[in-house]
Amino acid sequence: MSTDMATLTGAYAVDALTEIERARFERHLAACGDCAQEVRELRETVTRLGLAAETAPPEDLKRRVLAEVSRTGQSPPGGGETGHRRQILRSASPWGMRLTAAAAVVGVALAATFGGLAWHSQQELAQARHRFEQVSESSMAMARLMEAPDARVVVTSQNGMKATTVMSEQLHRAMFMSTGIEQPPAGHSYQLWFLGPFGATSAGLIQQDRAGRVEPLVAPMPKATTAMGVTLEPAGGSSEPTNDPMMTMSL
Template sequence: MTRDPHDLAGPYVLDALADTERRRFERHLPGCTACAEEAAGLRETTARLALAAAQRPPDRLRGRVMAEIARTRQSPPPLARRLPSARARGLSRLAAAACLVLALTGGGVTWHLHRSADQALTLNRQVTAVMTAPDAHTSTARVQGAGAVTVVSSRSLGKAVVTTARLAPLPPARAYQMWWLGPAAPRSAGTLDPAGTPRPVVADGLGDARRFGVTIEPAGGSSRPTGPPFLTLDLG
């Protein structure tokens, strides 16, 4: 209740507000053009990122889930029904928001199983911070027919969230490398999974870069590009 309503657009889009704060923000929204535009932009960002990172779960995952259901005892029905407290409702919304961020970052269940809870939580926080930044800018480029790369960047944070979809796998000796492109020489922004798996990457050091590029380099990356980027994106 102490937060400025202008700071609530991000949590509102992620449905992470308690009922009181949500109603308060919805009363504020019709009279504030800035908040209305920010909320609309965040919805567009989450939708684009979800489309860029979506992937079909493997068939073996269904069998694993069904097997677990078969040997898991179901909880008995409750003896009495109580309405959840405001605190419980708030926590449930925060949990839902965390699940949404995991889905948007393209991790899915199979990726999450291979990361510790602490790592996933840290990544979720970083991704959410970039996506809900007031100056977040989204760009998507198509590559290799069905492939795509999406970059959500924030100059105020100096970071970007990069997701890929259906990039061609590379041999072990090669890697996709990201670059910040600007008035000076290209600067490395790190490497992507050589298998083309759509795992999210939070890249630091945006600085004065105006464009984002991807090249194919030797495994481990290069100090400077060995060839022109096969993909470039405007950073806004």
């Protein structure tokens, strides 16, 4: 794998290359199995992020949202919040912007399925806004990680499971994405760990939707991390691994 070419896998996966870059990368891709696999994994991830776009929101949901918007004060066009959002969009790369948009689409669809959007009170509206803010923070964290100058992608396949890890030592953060993980047994959760000389530090619980798709997980990465691992733990997770890893990703 050419180091220069390997840095273009993410941009190629979301069609963010120029025509010249694309032609050059595709010539390399035809002869590089590692990059080809990385592109497939990243495209699967982007597809999972964008699946929600295929489902239109119910008409009654649209009406309730529009009704609430009409009753809720809006910031003036020149307000600070609007200006801040525009600044973020202008400074973001095509790769980061597309990931952010895709993740936001998924967040809207998830919120619509939670059944909490029957906004009959200001309290419920505030709760819904909080959900959207959480989704926005998560999507921006993914975009910042993808845009990091030292971002690296590690693809691992073990025991029928595939994992894609994006990491940045400068940001001390990593993102975990996976396919092929079955739903955990009742009363259990899958937990992600950072591994290194320090032992094992929890990166968080792996969340899955009803179809078994794994939600991207972004977490602070301790210094000297050498690997990541997934274990099956009691529901809610553990302070330290109680089982051997079912998957280990060397970083």
